[in-house]
Amino acid sequence: MTTDRELKDAGEIEAFIDSIDTFLLDCDGVIWAGNTVFDGVPEALNYLRSKGKRLLFVTNNSTKSRASYLKKFQSLNLHATLDEIFGSAYAAAYYIAHQLNFPPTKKVYVIGMSGIQDELTSEGISSVGGSEDDDNLSDMADMASIKPDPSIGAVLLGFDLNINYKKLAKAFTYLHHDEGVHFLATNSDLTFPAGGTVYPGGFGTGALLAALSAPLDRKPVVLGKPHQTMLDVIVNKYHLDPQRTCMIGDRLDTDIAFGQHGGLKTLLVMTGVTSPKKLQESDIQPDRFIQGLANLKA
Numbered sequence: 001m002t003t004d005r006e007l008k009d010a011g012e013i014e015a016f017i018d019s020i021d022t023f024l025l026d027c028d029g030v031i032w033a034g035n036t037v038f039d040g041v042p043e044a045l046n047y048l049r050s051k052g053k054r055l056l057f058v059t060n061n062s063t064k065s066r067a068s069y070l071k072k073f074q075s076l077n078l079h080a081t082l083d084e085i086f087g088s089a090y091a092a093a094y095y096i097a098h099q100l101n102f103p104p105t106k107k108v109y110v111i112g113m114s115g116i117q118d119e120l121t122s123e124g125i126s127s128v129g130g131s132e133d134d135d136n137l138s139d140m141a142d143m144a145s146i147k148p149d150p151s152i153g154a155v156l157l158g159f160d161l162n163i164n165y166k167k168l169a170k171a172f173t174y175l176h177h178d179e180g181v182h183f184l185a186t187n188s189d190l191t192f193p194a195g196g197t198v199y200p201g202g203f204g205t206g207a208l209l210a211a212l213s214a215p216l217d218r219k220p221v222v223l224g225k226p227h228q229t230m231l232d233v234i235v236n237k238y239h240l241d242p243q244r245t246c247m248i249g250d251r252l253d254t255d256i257a258f259g260q261h262g263g264l265k266t267l268l269v270m271t272g273v274t275s276p277k278k279l280q281e282s283d284i285q286p287d288r289f290i291q292g293l294a295n296l297k298a
């Protein structure tokens with residue numbers, strides 16, 4: 001690891017903070033792991049706010065809508081407002097509603113948790129799937145019940161704790177029989193940090209990728225980081241100066257790449273999915289790295 005890029009010295013940390021007006025903060029692996037906030041993070045967030053910094057929370061975790069994230073922040077005694085939260089479920093809903101010209105007569109088939117369908121509903125998009133299909137098929141013969149559906153205009157994949165064969169077979173069928181059906185994913189993180197280790201990421205599980213992308217020979221459009229949809233929405237709303245905006249994250253190919261594509265400063269934290277070895281070996285290198293967000297205070 002290039003140790004001279006570590007932000008460690010108090011004076012340097014202060015100068016770095018002073019050079020930034022807006023911090024975009026990734027959540028899993030930076031603020032918290034599951035429902036456990038990392039030690040020192042509330043103090044660091046308060047410190048940044050006390051210095052007049054704008055804080056925006058930008059997460060690829062699609063399980064929650066922005067409104068549910070707000071409740072999570074409140075339940076963990078972290079200050080945040082709805083306007084400060086951007087999630088990949090919202091980015092996907094925004095993209096479908098504002099960039100795809102999605103016909104009002106069509107529906108989105110969702111593999112994912114309630115956050116995705118809540119965000120689609122807020123953007124006026126009809127959807128099916130999600131928890132409706134939590135019950136799996138019980139017999140091979142039941143597969144015949146899964147048929148192409150002309151009312152489906154897009155398939156959207158997100159993190160689904162109840163992923164099953166029925167959901168994959170439905171998504172596959174809609175995409176296989178009509179090339180006009182949009183193939184979308186909220187994010188492509190390969191791993192998810194929790195309990196001091198990592199688990200397969202929401203969409204990045206080999207099973208989901210292999211079951212859909214390989215047999216279909218199609219790749220989804222990914223809407224979360226590093227895709228720029230989320231940044232476009234944020235920049236439009238807040239008119240950020242990229243030079244004075246910093247993306248803080250724990251993953252190189254999503255958070256750091258996202259910041260770099262947008263011309264932002266980038267700061268990697270070591271509290272999530274990136275080990276020192278990974279950092280050393282990767283082609284994607286942040287401007288600076290720091291042991292944890294907790295260190296980002298005087």
Ligand SMILES: O=C(O)[C@H](O)[C@H](O)COP(=O)(O)O
Pocket residue numbers: 026027028029058059060061062159187189190191192193200201202203204
């Ligand atoms: O698999 C996932 O969905 C991701 O690993 C994860 O939840 C990303 O969340 P972030 O680190 O962007 O907050």
Ligand SMILES: [Mg+2]
Pocket residue numbers: 026027028029030249250251272
């Ligand atoms: Mg993260």
